[in-house]
Amino acid sequence: MPTRHVIHCLLGFLVSLSASHSALASCAPWLKHNLKQLHSGTPLDLCAVTAGKPLLLVNTASHCGFTGQFEGLEELHQEYKDQGLVVIGFPSNAFNQAALNEEEAAKICFYNFGVTFLMSETIAVKGANAHPVFQHLEQQKGEPSWNFNKYLIDKDGNVVERYRQWTSPTSWPMTSAIEKLL
Structure with a gap:
């Protein structure tokens, strides 16, 4: 009986490991980056939260x-998060309008607008110093022309x-483009 239990546990572990590997394998290579969440030491593994x-x-x-678009982004997050949509905001001072x-x-995101979707630490989103995620987005659809450019993936x-x-x-x-992807 103990041998069956050990075998059962090992099989469960292997299935779990395989599922974890599949999730990582389905992550787009350009999303394999780690950031911090906004004003937090909490890590934000883009691959883990976006895979598939x-x-x-x-x-x-x-x-x-x-x-004010934070309100609409939060509305999208609430409407579609249970269907799999992941919304991530990337604060930037690319256009000299960031918080100090x-x-x-x-405070502006979480308190003033009630944001619950993921927010990364402040990063560069355009130019030579752009974060690799935004370098990829720029290559595919162009760099942000101003704040609140939204990229659907x-x-x-x-x-x-x-x-x-x-x-x-x-x-x-x-919303119609998002619904087609869900």
């Missing part, structure tokens, strides 16, 4: 005329579309 899921990646800023520090940015890591700052996150073009 449709994504909406957004460059954000705290003091911009489009900052990550503490202020976190399918489950396989293909960049499907880029929506510029004036496209509302809850607009029909965005």
